[in-house]
Structure formats: C-alpha cells, structure tokens
Amino acid sequence: MSSIAQTQTEPVEPMSQQEFVGAQLRALRAARRLSLGDVARETGISASFLSLVENGRSDITIGRLTRLVDYYGISITDLLPAPGGRDPDVVRADETRQLHSPEEGTTIFLLSSGTDRTMLPMLLELSPGASLAESGHHAGEEFVHVLEGRLLLEVDAAPPHELGPGDSAYYASDRPHMFRNASADEPLRLICIDSPPPI
Known part of the structure; x- marks a missing residue:
C-alpha cells in the first residue's frame, strides 16, 4: 500500500522540448495512419532519422522540421505547448x-x-x-x-x-x-x- 501511495505522489518529470516535439510528430503520423516510410518518401528525411526524432532521441534542424510541418499541413506552433489565447496578444x-x-x-x-x-x-x-x-x-x-x-x-x-x-x-x-x-x-x-x- 505504501509503495502505491509513494508512486502516486512522485513528481512527473516534464518532457524536454525535443521529447515533446517528437511525441507530437509521432501522434500526427499515427492519426493519419502513415508509416515512417510514407513520411520519409514524401519529405526526403530518412525513416531511421524520423524514428529517432519521434522518440525524442535526436535533435532536428529547423529546415527539416519545416519540411514536416509543410507535409502535415500544420503550423509549427502546433508542435509546441499551447499558451492560453488572449487579446491583445502579449507574450512575456x-x-x-x-x-x-x-x-x-x-x-x-x-x-x-x-x-x-x-x-x-x-x-x-x-x-x-x-x-x-x-x-x-x-x-x-x-x-x-x-x-x-x-x-x-x-x-x-x-x-x-x-x-x-x-x-x-x-x-x-x-x-x-x-x-x-x-x-x-x-x-x-x-x-x-x-x-x-x-x-
């Protein structure tokens, strides 16, 4: 019982940016029922590299990330944690x-x-x-x-x-x-x- 309680109160380590972006890309690909090979063929980025990125094990250049954003038809901000909407749009x-x-x-x-x-x-x-x-x-x-x-x-x-x-x-x-x-x-x-x- 004490071990369960201990597990529940342990803080969850936040994702790094690299891990968060990778998880978002993986979710996008899965939602569209695409294989790594499908995305690789359309973007010119190797399937093995895409796998590393999706699993948060590799950095990705801005140019390659832009290629993926274009391919999925999304905004680059869709890959980042969302702030609350507001007007005027003040960013501290x-x-x-x-x-x-x-x-x-x-x-x-x-x-x-x-x-x-x-x-x-x-x-x-x-x-x-x-x-x-x-x-x-x-x-x-x-x-x-x-x-x-x-x-x-x-x-x-x-x-x-x-x-x-x-x-x-x-x-x-x-x-x-x-x-x-x-x-x-x-x-x-x-x-x-x-x-x-x-x-």
Whole structure:
C-alpha cells in the first residue's frame, strides 16, 4: 500500500522540448495512419532519422522540421505547448516559446502566441559561425533587423549582404534565403518578421 501511495505522489518529470516535439510528430503520423516510410518518401528525411526524432532521441534542424510541418499541413506552433489565447496578444519574456537546434547552433523565439495572424514575428539567435542548415523559401515577404552581431544574408543568386547592428533588409521570401552568423567569435541576434506566417 505504501509503495502505491509513494508512486502516486512522485513528481512527473516534464518532457524536454525535443521529447515533446517528437511525441507530437509521432501522434500526427499515427492519426493519419502513415508509416515512417510514407513520411520519409514524401519529405526526403530518412525513416531511421524520423524514428529517432519521434522518440525524442535526436535533435532536428529547423529546415527539416519545416519540411514536416509543410507535409502535415500544420503550423509549427502546433508542435509546441499551447499558451492560453488572449487579446491583445502579449507574450512575456518568461512565456516565449522557442525552437532550439543544437546541431545548427540556432534558437528561434516565437514572439506571438500563434500563427493565425497576418505576421509571424520571431527573434533568432545564432551561435558564433552558425547558419541555418537549409535555405528558406515561402510565400510572402520577410523583414529582418539585426540587434547584435553580424548577419550574412544570402537571397537567391544575389551577392551576400553583411548586416550589422541596426541594419535591416526586406525581400520577397519566395526567393531562397539563408542566414549565417558572419562572426566566428560573437553571437548573432536578429528580429525576423514573415508575412504571412509560412508555418
């Protein structure tokens, strides 16, 4: 009897972000009665890697996660714990949801509670020398503003632009674009706003 009571009062360890995202992806796939092979064929991501991600045993790059989001026809916020809806949409510093990719050295902080609005504002942090693993391209327009560090912005086949603190860029986001931290020593922080939300 005492062992049962002890089990009931033991605190449940919260899921890490990696485990939570994996569980959400696994539930999505199961609800649609898809095999790992089905998803692998459609997204170009190997079934063995998808299995590791779904079981919370591997990190996933933002680019690959975006491919899965596109494939399932969902929003990236559907993969994160949901905040309570409110208006105005005030997001406190300690409530900001984030996607962290250690492999890329990148963290994306979502600055609104959802993607059901006209814009998707984000704060991106890139470690020294880090870059996104894949180019982005989606319908609409994108605005970036550098807060700290040096951003190497590559848009389509145009020569790269190096932006420093206070610099901004605005471009059609259906052109392939890539963010790189131009510094091997300093972190990079920038605001990025997509309209409409691509994810």
